[in-house]
Amino acid sequence: MADPTAPRVLVINSGSSSLKFQLLDPADGALDASGIVERVGQDNGTATITAGEQESSFEGAVADHKAAMTIVQSLFADVGLSLSDDRIRAVGHRVVQGGARYSEPVLIDDQVRWDIHDLGKLAPLHNYAAVDGIDGAMALLPEVPHVAVFDTAFFTALPEAAANYALNRDIATEYKVRRYGAHGTSHQYVSRTVSEQQAAQGRDVSGLRQIVMHLGNGASASAVLGDRAVETSMGLTPLEGLVMGTRTGDIDPTIYAHLHRRAGLGPAEIDDILNKRSGMLGMCGMSDFRDITKAVEEGDEAASLATEVYVHRLRKYLGSYTFVLGGLDVLTFTAGIGENVPMVRERLLSGLEELGIELDLEANAARSNGARVISTPQSRVTVMIVPTNEELSIAQQASEVARGA
Secondary structure, eight states, X not given: OOOTTSOEEEEEEEOSSEEEEEEEOTTTOOEEEEEEEESTTEEEEEEEEEETXXXXXXXXXXXXXXXXXXXXXXXXXXXXXXXXXTTEEEEEEEESOOTXXXXXXXXXXXXXXXXXXXXXXXXXXXXXXXXXXHHHHHHHOTTSOEEEEETTGGGTTOOHHHHOOSSOHHHHHHTTOSOOOSOHHHHHHHHHHHHHHHHHTTOOOTTOEEEEEEESSSEEEEEEETTEEEEESOOSSTTSSSOOXXXXXXXXXXXXHHHHHHHOOOHHHHHHHHXXXXXXXXXXXXXXXXXXXXXXXXXXXXXXXXXXXXXXHHHHHHHHHHHHHTSOSEXXXXXXXXXXXXXXXXXXXXXXXXXXXXXXXXXXXXXOSSOEEOBOTTOSSEEEEOOOOHHHHHHHHHHHHHHHO
């Protein structure tokens, strides 16, 4: 049972049109409350909160993220909680883009706020919203330390060979074009959880070779050696890499010019197609793998082909990252698809026994909410499912920074 007197952290995730929030105990992840404000910037906004058995909701205009935070304050009051609670010792803000400047979470001051806004040039849909969320939260909790936790931080230590594109050096330098990655908080949390579990079994994890596959509507892979990321699939933006729910993943960049010349499409239209109208949705009309799995079982050809494309891309990354690491000790799946779609894991790992990967089909098909091994005892590579918990990771990092402050 959670200690009702223990310190709490409020975690804020300000997206382009939403604001998610959780109040939790950073020691064990126990939740006091969680919720979301949706359709930020619109007249028909909605918001919900759940706190144990208590629930409340809101419908109406949500002008911006500052207004969203005021709504959050009201929702807290509705369920008998308060943002003025002195147990709240820190506010952790998820920030998508920290550039090459921020390799660790930092206490937010005027300079950090300005930097986050400036880095919005690299992540306009996310960083500007994060600044608005920070401003709104600081207005309501001015005496509490506010900490920025960056999605890109885990990947700032990538080897230069992995971080750099083969682009004209002057252009790359002037416009800060490099691989920044994304989902770093998840990859860091999952890889550390795996290392801790392996160490508890007496294994030397100083050189543990891991691949983490964060497979959700957005999807990314990382290669981790010891405690350091050495490769990641997302690049300057989250478009690069794996096939995703609505994103193409890796694509010939000349397709931009081709669609402009042949179809008369402008940059904004092409960007919309590649990011919002492609991926699984573009190939088969569905992006939810529950629907896709059902369609595959019913013999839908478009869904079957889309799944083959999806798995083929995963196999390419699994193979290439294994070579980058010089071998593989642990492969871990996380996020909505990674944790909950046995078909994807089975198809990805089928026929890899000669490479030391042997999936336990019964364990793979079983449902469970906890971390677990799904490879056979004979498998040289340990295959795991580890549920990600980015909010807990943000809360723990924010709490640590706040204590230091």
